[in-house]
Amino acid sequence: MRTAVSISMVLGAALAASPAIAQTSVEREVDEVVVTATRSTLPANALPLTVEVIGKPALDQQVAISGSVVDAVSALTPSFSPTRQKLSGSGETLRGRSPLYAINGIPQSTPLRDGSRDGFTIDPFFIDRVELIFGSNALQGIGGAGGIVNQVVVGAPSQEGWSGRMLLQGTADDEFHGDGYGKKAAGLASWRGGGFDATVGGAYETRGAFYDGDGNRVGVDTVQGESQDSESWSLFGRFGYEFGEASRLDLMLNRFQLDGDGDYLAVVGNRGLNIPASAIRGTPPGIPARGRTETASLTYTDDALLGGHLVAQAYYNRTRDTFGSDPTPIATFQDARIAPVGTLFDQSENRSKKLGAKFSYERTVPGWEAMTATLGFDLLKDRTEQALVATDRAWVPPTDFRSIAPFVQANLALLDGKVRVAGGLRNENVRIKIDDFTTLAFYGAREVDGGAPKFSDTLLNGGVIYEPIDGLRAYASYAEGFTVPDVGRITRSITQTGVDIDDFLDISPIISNNREIGLEWKRGPFEATAAYFWSTSKKGQLLVLVGTVFEAQRQRVEIEGLELNASLRTPIPGVTVSAGYAHLTGKTDSDGDGKVDIDLDGANISPDRILVALDYARGPWTGRLQANGYLARDYAGADPRNSFDGYALFDGSVRYDSGRWGGVTLAVQNLLDEFYIDYNTDTQQPTNNQRFFAGRGRTFTLAWDYRF
Template identity: 30%
Template sequence: MFSILCLLVLSVAGFSQDLTTTGGIKGIVRAEDNSPVPSATVRIKDLKKAVLTNNEGAFSFDNIQPGSYTLEVSTIGYKPIEKLVSVLAGTYSELSLQLSQAQTELTEVIVSAGRTKETIDEVPSSVTIVGLKTMQQNINITPNLGDILENRVPGLAPSTGLSSNWGQTLRGRSLLIMVDGVPQSTPLRNGAMDLRALDPAVIERVEVVKGATAIYGNGAAGGLINYLTRNPKTDKLLNSQTSLSTTGSLVNKSNSMGARMSQLFYGDKGKFNYVLSGVYEQTGEHKDADGDVLPPVYGLGETDSYNAFAKVGYDFNASHKVQATYNFYSSRQTTNYLTENGDYKTGQKTTAKLGESIGVPQGVRGNHNLGVQFSGETGIANTRYDADVYYQSVDNIFFYSEVFVDGGVSRILSKKNGARLVLNTPVLLNNIDANFTYGLDAQRDITSQPLVDGRIWVPEMNMLNIAPFIQTKFTFFDKLVLKGGVRYEKVNIGVDDYATLPTKNTRTGVVTPSMDVKGGDLKYNAVVSNVGLRYNLSNYFSPYISFSQGFSVSDIGLVLRSARVDDIEKINTEAVIINNYEAGFVTRVKNFRFEATGYISKSSLGANSVYSDGVFVVVRSPERIYGYELAADYQITKDLQAGLSYSYVEGKLDADDDGKFDGDSDDYLPGQRIAPPKLAGHVDYAVIPGKLNVLLQYTGILKRDRFARNSSGSYDPYKAPVSPYHLFNSSIGYNFNESTSLNLGIENMFNADYYTARSQWGAFNDSYTKGKGACYRITLNVKL
């Protein structure tokens, strides 16, 4: 007992001595709006000490020797600050620190690359951000998302100019489209109408992660595009933004006029915030450079589009909040025109002729997205959580086709419901910042492709996908970033017994009879991983290198509908694992930024669809795709900004499966996979700051010619050459005052007469169509 008493006395004496010989630092970190900043890193640069702020933004250091120290505060989305602090013995130095939001591109906050907030300079791969200003400027030219992203995203194939984005690949592979992280794509039966999943008026920013990614699972073979919807950025309860526009052809005005109305309400007051939006657009006839009406198949002329959007958020307290989002999108074409086939071999374009269309209006009958997300702090080890449940359904209607016996119109029906839990735990270890992101994705996807009249072309596929994952990030000395992760995919796809639908070769008239196929369960278990390294040596040179795997269940529906066996066990439906290797660097010199990226994408099993004897079949040969991208942005003056990018991609398949890709030209991947080189640029100039702004955009689609002519002197489907074409768009905006502006947008301002890349490499007589000619869009914007 005496010994214990002596130890207690000595401990108290020692503790008393610490209080008188050392001091401390404590304080609160706030944002510009005076709200606390949780999970910010506060580091004493002179010592190996660092802490994270709590949910109230508070931090403290104890037992600091008296002296002067440099305190550094940093966190995602804010500019880092440094503060000189003097520590006195026996007391705490109390601080109140304020962080301002970062505005530079290198500190742009993204969420799609790693399932948690991080900046571009922390990602060891190529990411493209399309911000709100760019989106709003481009809506004044065209609301077609395929056209908008074509110009701003290196590596994305040329826009089709249609309601279908089939052939608009990312780095030669299929991509995953998401809205706020919720999948819109239907990889079980890829109808390629997912790029236009919502109206761009409700998009705040677009994040494009290029290259196969293990982060989000099935479907992201070439990368992903995540549309992040609008959030209120205001301290007022009621704000309004109204846009009214009219459009028309500059070549042939007859019946070409259309109109668009967009209304946005938003507010943020106290614990409550909301965004409400409604958009309606009706287009007139779309004309080519000759003033002729473009054919209706997948056309966007004579189309009625609707978008209803609502987002409501409530902050229970500083640590927990909930947000509910709903979006409905519909875009359908009602036309009095029929397609009149052209002749690819002779160069005769496909046109439109007056006539009563057969079937029902094509397009998106309805795309519904509903989600509820809870987020906040767990209170354990500074761990943040994001938990959400979602529901998504889509009904895509295609055009009337004679491929079906007695004709017919097909539709893709898909319903997804899922739940996700993402946890993020930061850890500070002296000069190492560690971050762990882990969780679980669960999704049920039921997809089928019946005909509108009830006949079944693709049977119902019932998929359950469970995927736990973990991602780690280590930052050494604020310069070297090491990332890695792993994801386990467990997939089960149930298919009942079914009968294939009789189809007809439209050229020969030969009918492929129906076949009874025994159903069953298709099961997949795969582990995919990723690792990357980025060294932010200086603004002048920031290199990165990465390896990432992607998991993709190939277009199962396409395989099932063309089955020529009596049991799905006999069909090669094995999943595709893509290995993506990437290296690049970023250079910044004052207001100039340049990025160069090279990549190789390999898969031992392919999923290349080929048109053979009137039907699509899937070729499973190994594939190798490679390419590079160059992008430069220059803030020339405060009021003048310019950008330029170049994309090149090429790919081959190992047709003889000898492990080599050195065969003849027939081994090149076809046009629906590999895009021709692309050159894109823009100039954004505030002629009169705050009053008059001019945007000029250029997109050049260059030549690709890899295949020989067939015996008829023409080209096989998807293996035709692409000839170059060059497009210029412009937008001129004038602000009468802070609340009212008028914009004039000109699409294809020099009225280039061209065939789209898709119509060229396709070599089909019924889709050998020209691109849209010169047209205008006048928009009045009123903000209250």
């Protein structure tokens, strides 16, 4: 049997724990914070959105605990799903839908053939803050079905001359296994002189094997890829020039690469006996799974152009994600015309390139100063394919995506700002072009006529905000989001003859809407927020297991949920107590009658969650103790073996900042060394013993950082 956990007892213990360690974490809709992902200079409290900003101290604290930006966001955001602790983020959702990952607004996702590597495209050392916008919206164009996770890189240096920082870090499991050690070194140097500034940096990290709460190696996913047993390196540059006080030109460059070391073979587990998959020393065939991302952007901002604010950005993004292979040749890749069935080894690689541009201009309307208006125009061209490495076959044919999207937004302040009415529209004009192609033999070697279907839709958003007194705010909003289905999964799995892409409706875009009401109190030592939302897409996308491969299916999806967050600065100096709760329900239409009838499963929605934390910040000492409780869940209409029993995890961090000699941080993930089965694999594929993974056990990270 799985380890039974009483969530109430665990979280009660967290509240009663000593506040000797902590540091505050998330700035929730702070009035002064301008969230760049909203594409407005208005503060977050002037917008009918649920917004969170994870600042640099909190981000560094969480990354020290868990190692990645994705894990940091998940740990601090109750409506974000538990992470897989793998290189692949497939099934990780925000409010039950896939979020759009971005770096300074530059999309990192590859929706045409979603390789789910978009959470690993830059080293966290170069991130200054993470902006979260919740719910379906089209603020950043394609991909924001569940929301936006915008990673804002380090800013320009504020002082003349040289400045910088460095980091040295080591990681180990609690039994200090020799192959479980990890290490990291990173540095950043900046120079500013007159109007010119430059920041350059590099980071290198190796990760050892992961061990679970019982002291056994965590199983390896040799196909989708691993963050354990890997090394990564990243190069970063930001170069800017200021044309006076109001305008600036910025060039940002980033290259991130994570390569699996390929030192382990998978050991099959046993779901019936609750024995997770493990790993032994060995070399899997082919190239270990790896990912590489290169991003460049040129951004011009002018805060005083004709009395308004201009942002113009051009960007380039290229990704190459290689998937590994099992020791047994994958059935999908077999072709008797090449080799006897069961003998052909192959593996696939996603290749994607994006070119894009974004323009927005915002100012108050002359003669009507209470009205702030924004005009914008976005362009995007994306080319993606998925090729088989060994035999040079096209699994997913080259697919071109082109989007032209003008938009307009308006925000009207009434009654001295106590009431605000906001709204806008965005017109998406999309073309998806695919040449003639032939599917793999596994799908019947079907000849498919290519085409270039076009789609156009106007996406609406609107809302009202009421702030009767300082600190009390209520809002209601409606917003439509836009993305495309995983075109690659759909086209590669065509099994019928005579398909013409021009008439193949399964690749039409996904339009999702988000209706939301929210209430918040931010005054004095107590802060609280509550939001309830409904999200619907008539022709959504689900990941459904077909044989051994997940394929995309188009079905109606309805999701609703409740999010609660609260924090209290206690009378004890430096101590803050915070708590969060998220409740999500999701259903889909399995029989195509237009009505939802079964629950979304663990591949498509996260469990309910309770988050409780104690923060401490006084003098040179800061720290945090946090508990995340994932609540049990059954799925109506699904295999009962995929029911989720729930578990709870504690994490902790303590930091001492000496000032002159830098700071030292000790972080502990899974403080109680809890043994648990990863949510994503526990709720799927009940007969797959190879992908039955335990979560990571107690892990220590010791880091020293220094600024100059």
